[in-house]
Amino acid sequence: xxxxxxxxxxxxxxxxxxxxxxxxxxxxxxxxxxxxxxxxxxxxxxxxxxxxxxxxxxxxxxxxxxxxxxxxxxxxxxxxxxxxxxxxxxxxxxxxxxxxxxxxxxxxxxxxxxxxxxxxxxxxxxxxxxxxxxxxxxxxxxxxxxxxxxxxxxxxxxxxxxxxxxxxxxxxxxxxxxxxxxxxxxxxxxxxxxxxxxxxxxxxxxxxxxxxxxxxxxxxxxxxxxxxxxxxxxxxxxxxxxxxxxxxxxxxxxxxxxxxxxxxxxxxxxxxxxxxxxxxxxxxxxxxxxxxxxxxxxxxxxxxxxxxxxxxxxxxxxxxxxxxxxxxxxxxxxxxxxxxxxxxxxxxxxxxxxxxxxxxxxxxxxxxxxxxxxxxxxxxxxxxxxxxxxxxxxxxxxxxxxxxxxxxxxxxxxxxxxxxxxxxxxxxxxxxxxxxxxxxxxxxxxxxxxxxxxxxxxxxxxxxxxxxxxxxxxxxxxxxxxxxxxxxxxxxxxxxxxxxxxxxxxxxxxxxxxxxxxxxxxxxxxxxxxxxxxxxxxxxxxxxxxxxxxxxxxxxxxxxxxxxxxxxxxxxxxxxxxxxxxxxxxxxxxxxxxxxxxxxxxxxxxxxxxxxxxxxxxxxxxxxxxxxxxxxxxxxxxxxxxxxxxxxxxxxxxxxxxxxxxxxx
Numbered sequence: 032x033x034x035x036x037x038x039x040x041x042x043x044x045x046x047x048x049x050x051x052x053x054x055x056x057x058x059x060x061x062x063x064x065x066x067x068x069x070x071x072x073x074x075x076x077x078x079x080x081x082x083x084x085x086x087x088x089x090x091x092x093x094x095x096x097x098x099x100x101x102x103x104x105x106x107x108x109x110x111x112x113x114x115x116x117x118x119x120x121x122x123x124x125x126x127x128x129x130x131x132x133x134x135x136x137x138x139x140x141x142x143x144x145x146x147x148x149x150x151x152x153x154x155x156x157x158x159x160x161x162x163x164x165x166x167x168x169x170x171x172x173x174x175x176x177x178x179x180x181x182x183x184x185x186x187x188x189x190x191x192x193x194x195x196x197x198x199x200x201x202x203x204x205x206x207x208x209x210x211x212x213x214x215x216x217x218x219x220x221x222x223x224x225x226x227x228x229x230x231x232x233x234x235x236x237x238x239x240x241x242x243x244x245x246x247x248x249x250x251x252x253x254x255x256x257x258x259x260x261x262x263x264x265x266x267x268x269x270x271x272x273x274x275x276x277x278x279x280x281x282x283x284x285x286x287x288x289x290x291x292x293x294x295x296x297x298x299x300x301x302x303x304x305x306x307x308x309x310x311x312x313x314x315x316x317x318x319x320x321x322x323x324x325x326x327x328x329x330x331x332x333x334x335x336x337x338x339x340x341x342x343x344x345x346x347x348x349x350x351x352x353x354x355x356x357x358x359x360x361x362x363x364x365x366x367x368x369x370x371x372x373x374x375x376x377x378x379x380x381x382x383x384x385x386x387x388x389x390x391x392x393x394x395x396x397x398x399x400x401x402x403x404x405x406x407x408x409x410x411x412x413x414x415x416x417x418x419x420x421x422x423x424x425x426x427x428x429x430x431x432x433x434x435x436x437x438x439x440x441x442x443x444x445x446x447x448x449x450x451x452x453x454x455x456x457x458x459x460x461x462x463x464x465x466x467x468x469x470x471x472x473x474x475x476x477x478x479x480x481x482x483x484x485x486x487x488x489x490x491x492x493x494x495x496x497x498x499x500x501x502x503x504x505x506x507x508x509x510x511x512x513x514x515x516x517x518x519x520x521x522x523x524x525x526x527x528x529x530x531x532x533x534x535x536x537x538x539x540x541x542x543x544x545x546x547x548x549x550x551x552x553x554x555x556x557x558x559x560x561x562x563x564x565x566x567x568x569x570x571x572x573x574x575x576x577x578x579x580x581x582x583x584x585x586x587x588x589x590x591x592x593x594x595x596x597x598x599x600x601x602x603x604x605x606x607x608x609x610x611x612x613x614x615x616x617x618x619x620x621x622x623x624x625x626x627x628x629x630x631x632x633x634x635x636x637x638x639x640x641x642x643x644x645x646x647x648x649x650x651x652x653x654x655x656x657x658x659x660x661x662x663x664x665x666x667x668x669x670x671x672x673x674x675x676x677x678x679x680x681x682x683x684x685x686x687x688x689x690x691x692x693x694x695x696x
Contacts, residue, residue, distance in 0.1 A: 588652070
């Protein structure tokens, strides 16, 4: 039987060889954390390489994602569908082994990491999902949800502010099945971290309410194993295992320095490292068959899943209704009555419509839809009442009771967004998180990561414009909707009334291959009359709301609270004999995905007099109004005053729209 150090060295060899062949990458972390990974993957992690999506697997996340070769090497050695050729293609075009882990590229990779600290947030979300599903589905005689979340993190992850947000909340919620390994090697890109990172990490995590296992030798398999056992024994607190390691362990002339962090070692140092590690074969990527056999986890994984399947079968036999609901949620299937219930609510909202703020309309939609979808799992960054996310039936969770459907995240916008990404990636929940639109800036990179990963996540942003009023420009979003619309694969909905809000929520919930953002108003907005066909057209992202004549002289495009300005301008111009078509465009991305025939039917190319109105920056609207069109918008920061006065000051008014149309005609 090979020695444990030899097993760990297989990770080191594959990592430094792959980085050298690519002439790009980060060998230091994989070489430094190889011993930790060996103990975790071989003795503790519950997984089945033949079925990476097995529900009750332990989750492993690499928050310090630049060390991706550690994960790829472990996946390859244990028997996942990651071949030696894939390892050799590290960082090459369309390979399974990209520069940073990508969950949609590599079997066994749970989340996309790279921006430091976000893996920690994702890990908290996954641990929270496990706890929530366990509270909902585990019964006294069988536990069908019972797994841990393990996360590797480095100094850089813990320097990032998101680590404070996510880990503080994890301690408060008592996520006892979360285990973080801190790679305490004292080195980052600029050199020794004692010049910029001197905090007492164990004391910091103790203050969060974590179990702290400090001063573990990250190169001693026995100490690592004992620490993991101690971590798993505490069911009430998350655990951080602080591992003292040497970055680039095994590279005799470069270990312990920043030189080994992010560049290929070079042929001479690789040769010296092989001698240092006692690795006799100089052939690149050569791992002895005995090591492959010792690493191979396929049979053990098959047995672990089979044991769980037996538990699940007993659970399904004794609790068939609960099992059916469990399967439905994990399969991303909607209840049989979902479509009818959603349609009925939207139709009722149209029939009973009233002037109200879209954040209040959102609250009503959440209340209606959560009654049909128990997997709808929400939260707010300390703005629950203001965001309108205290829907009928919302129940905040706590360390003592994780059976709720809502998290009070506190003032942690970035952490909340990364956590909801983790909730989504885990499966079984449809998460949303809410804050003011202007604070989406704090969370933007997590929103971007959701779009990159195609995570099913809903970002709720209220107080979406200068309509916020007295709080002034620090809180008034003007560039934020436009900025969010630039993120690929993110659908941004800015509904104009109660009905469009309900449709936006249905669309966001039903979108399983990417996130949505819903921008909502603080101030009231008019309800608009529609027939059944017009209601159905909202799903297309843009549609004709008003035609004062069959053949329009001009087109006005509106969104959100400014939609009523467009409608009222059209009516005013109709009195002067000008035929204006009002197009509501609550979601540009969805409208742009329609076929050209539909888009041209809404925006006829021969009608060149066009105006767009939105209380935000104007640039993005010229794609629809053309170089000769006009945009009634706000290309400046807002002002502190009552909302009506702010709108008037910037000329975002009915008269402003009327004059813009007249100038074109």
